[in-house]
Amino acid sequence: MRPEDGEALGSGSAGAVFALPSDEGDVAVKVFPGRLYERTRLRLEHELERLSALDGQILVPGAIEELPDGRCALRSELCTRSLLDLVESTGPLSVSDTLVLGSAIASTLARAHEAGIVHGRLTPANVLFRASGEPVINDFERTLRPVFVRDPDHGSDFLAPEGPHGEGADLYGLGAVLHFALTGLPPGPDRPELHRVDAPIDLLSLTENLLAEDPDSRPAGMAVVEEILIALTPEPSTVDEEAPVVVSRGIQGYPLLTIGPEPAPAPEPRKRSAWPVLAIGAATVLATAAWFLIPGSPEPVPQAQAQPSLAKTSTNPKPAPRVELDAPIDHGSMVELTWRAPAGFDSAVVVADGTGEAKTTIVRQQRTMKIPVDPGRKYCFLVQITDGGDVQESAPRPIRGAVCRK
Incomplete structure (x- = not known):
């Protein structure tokens, strides 16, 4: 080649x-x-x-x-x-x-x-x-x-x-x-x-x-x-x-997403410096996963696995989602996201790209975000919000023909 x-x-x-x-x-x-x-x-x-x-x-x-x-x-x-x-x-x-x-x-x-x-x-x-x-x-x-x-x-x-x-x-x-x-x-x-x-x-x-x-x-x-x-x-x-924070776990300390299939065994560690990575956009990779991109699947497919409980739970029925993610605007090397959520709620943007890894960025009170992406690769996006109690999430939004699964 x-x-x-x-x-x-x-x-x-x-x-x-x-x-x-x-x-x-x-x-x-x-x-x-x-x-x-x-x-x-x-x-x-x-x-x-x-x-x-x-x-x-x-x-x-x-x-x-x-x-x-x-x-x-x-x-x-x-x-x-x-x-x-x-x-x-x-x-x-x-x-x-x-x-x-x-x-x-x-x-x-x-x-x-x-x-x-x-x-x-x-x-x-x-x-x-x-x-x-x-x-x-x-x-x-x-x-x-x-x-x-x-x-x-x-x-x-x-x-x-x-x-x-x-x-x-x-x-x-x-x-x-x-x-x-x-x-x-x-x-x-x-x-x-x-x-x-x-x-x-x-x-x-x-x-x-x-x-x-x-x-x-x-x-x-x-x-x-x-x-x-x-x-x-x-x-x-x-x-x-004021700045977005990229985290390896969710808003309340639990994984927000998992991606499958399971990631391959980690390669031999290479020499790294002690410098921290940068909290730029959605650059830092999560250690755990949440939804897949499924080739050829017509609808989102539920994943049969136990989900971790959140820090605060309620016996009341889960309220209807109060966060709505608009259709992503694809600019090739960058995607614009816009969503609506109640005032006072912090937001976290979750990105899956089908590689077995997910990325989560806490953006607090923001309701828009620009995310650098690789041209031609399929992506799914989801927004989760919290007021310190329950976590609510939007429906996942795909681009480039991706099929998203929780």
């Missing part, structure tokens, strides 16, 4: 990326426009070994391949969403998510700089998210950049004015990523003063300092930036009362 027969995920300054099926599941394949000669391949292999030894949020290719037509390709874990895609589809991040993201990136770059490794081209397009919401930095491999040049201006709005050399370029790149996460805009040379009323002044000042035109005017090093961001970052248990 040619990479071009898979799903195109995007392209950078040197190669184009495609999602392809494999025996281990979908993978990302980055294709370069020419052949990789032996001397360059040896340098690349050495570079990948050094990157694999780093402790941080780095997406390191697992294999170097030669395609039948001779072109070079790198195979790696599939991350289908970038910071660029996320902000363009759902808007700027919350301050807490920006701090978590910035801390993870700063920590990774600080470890890389200690090992003498510089990224040099950090942009929102190469900050990716695993399915868990964990951020990773992509395109760390510098060996192939001068060998295969497709678009030298790619991402130039986010690159340091002095070029992609030295640790100062990564300091500027982190500032550009923070600026984009907070505003949704690249940090142009004529940009207005960074302003966001809900952000601490120390974060805004740090971002401006990172974006200084003169490299000598930027912070002294990435380790210094890491310390500042960690000090500003809330503890993982801290709850932003």
Whole structure:
């Protein structure tokens, strides 16, 4: 199967990326426009070994391949969403998510700089998210950049004015990523003063300092930036009362949904950093499940299994549902949800995509939500509400021909 027969995920300054099926599941394949000669391949292999030894949020290719037509390709874990895609589809991040993201990136770059490794081209397009919401930095491999040049201006709005050399370029790149996460805009040379009323002044000042035109005017090093961001970052248990919260269990501490069939046994754990995942949209995966997408089933089919009792129960008959979910509006890579519920009720949005996993996001008093989705994949949506007592839920709503089952 040619990479071009898979799903195109995007392209950078040197190669184009495609999602392809494999025996281990979908993978990302980055294709370069020419052949990789032996001397360059040896340098690349050495570079990948050094990157694999780093402790941080780095997406390191697992294999170097030669395609039948001779072109070079790198195979790696599939991350289908970038910071660029996320902000363009759902808007700027919350301050807490920006701090978590910035801390993870700063920590990774600080470890890389200690090992003498510089990224040099950090942009929102190469900050990716695993399915868990964990951020990773992509395109760390510098060996192939001068060998295969497709678009030298790619991402130039986010690159340091002095070029992609030295640790100062990564300091500027982190500032550009923070600026984009907070505003949704690249940090142009004529940009207005960074302003966001809900952000601490120390974060805004740090971002401006990172974006200084003169490299000598930027912070002294990435380790210094890491310390500042960690000090500003809330503890993982801290709850932003205005922002959505992604949880692994339901509004009252019990699973809201289950998805079948049962998930496969967990793979061997890979090395992870201590950084928490981001509470962005519906990014964090639930550990338990609730309804299926059933191919070919004409109606929702009840599932014969015991359901957990809720924290508060009543002997009275369950009242009629008071939450109504409108038909989802499908925009391809994003779905808009709107629902109606009584005032004073908190809401939780539940998403199933047929992969054996469900995602739940508590959005409190919100009655609308935009959810990033994969184009072409079937989804089911459901909203549950609570006033601290009983939990009530809407009828499930499908898109793209999905059939939903409780």
